[in-house]
Amino acid sequence: MWTILKCNAPPGRKKTTLCLLVVLALTGHVGQAEYADVVLNRRSDIEGVRPVIFPHWFHRIRYQCRVCHGELGFEMRAGANDVTMQEITDGKFCGACHNGQIAWSVENCDLCHSARPGTLAGIRGGHQTLGPGNW
Ligand code: HEC
Ligand code: HEC
Ligand code: HEC
Numbered sequence: 001m002w003t004i005l006k007c008n009a010p011p012g013r014k015k016t017t018l019c020l021l022v023v024l025a026l027t028g029h030v031g032q033a034e035y036a037d038v039v040l041n042r043r044s045d046i047e048g049v050r051p052v053i054f055p056h057w058f059h060r061i062r063y064q065c066r067v068c069h070g071e072l073g074f075e076m077r078a079g080a081n082d083v084t085m086q087e088i089t090d091g092k093f094c095g096a097c098h099n100g101q102i103a104w105s106v107e108n109c110d111l112c113h114s115a116r117p118g119t120l121a122g123i124r125g126g127h128q129t130l131g132p133g134n135w
Contacts, residue, residue, distance in 0.1 A: 035056040036055075036056060037125045038054045038078050039053055039078075039121050040121060042083075049113045050110075051113070051115040051121070054094075072093055073093070078121060079121040098112075
């Protein structure tokens with residue numbers, strides 16, 4: 001964004017000076033990390049399945065934040081959400097989309113339960129999104 005201002009001359013000068021003020025409108029990404037993959041593991045290890053890798057960046061570029069963090073009720077903190085497989089199968093959380101219509105269905109266990117056993121919950125991968133099976 002460019003803004004051109006006509007300024008008064010400083011004291012002692014006669015002519016007006018044309019001042020050019022450049023305003024750089026900083027867009028978007030200021031101060032937000034680019035979350036890559038999030039590992040969910042509140043229940044998986046305990047129940048004997050591989051922890052879940054949620055490719056956050058992959059989803060972020062497709063959906064607005066409020067879809068998941070508003071409407072679907074995901075709290076914005078890694079490890080904070082206690083999600084059960086039953087709820088997902090009933091169409092809540094991941095299951096709101098992974099229902100065979102918007103995205104592939106819950107029958108594809110391995111696409112979600114793809115982390116190595118014992119992988120702790122949290123953000124993985126910095127600015128990269130590696131998708132299923134990489135942690
Ligand atoms: C769309 C992603 C997704 C798919 C597909 C999926 N799960 Fe899950 N599942 C999750 C998430 C998320 C959790 C919660 C993870 C956690 O906190 O440990 C979970 C939790 C579980 C748990 C832990 C105990 C419980 O009941 O909550 C089991 C067992 C489980 N899933 C089995 C399966 C099986 C078997 C399949 C395939 C028939 C499957 N899941 C497919 C996402 C998925
Ligand atoms: C498709 C669903 C979905 C979308 C869209 C989404 N998120 Fe998330 N977000 C999640 C899930 C799931 C988690 C992990 C929650 C957990 O581990 O319990 C998460 C975690 C987070 C975290 C926690 C990171 C940390 O360090 O603890 C932040 C912050 C976040 N999201 C911000 C955003 C922002 C900003 C947007 C939009 C640009 C967005 N999310 C879009 C589902 C989504
Ligand atoms: C708002 C809708 C939405 C929600 C909620 C959602 N997903 Fe997805 N997800 C999608 C779509 C759409 C795709 C792309 C499907 C395709 O390529 O056919 C996808 C793809 C994926 C992929 C594959 C990524 C890749 O690299 O191909 C994984 C893994 C996945 N989702 C896991 C999850 C898990 C785990 C959750 C819950 C924590 C979740 N998703 C919640 C819409 C969603």
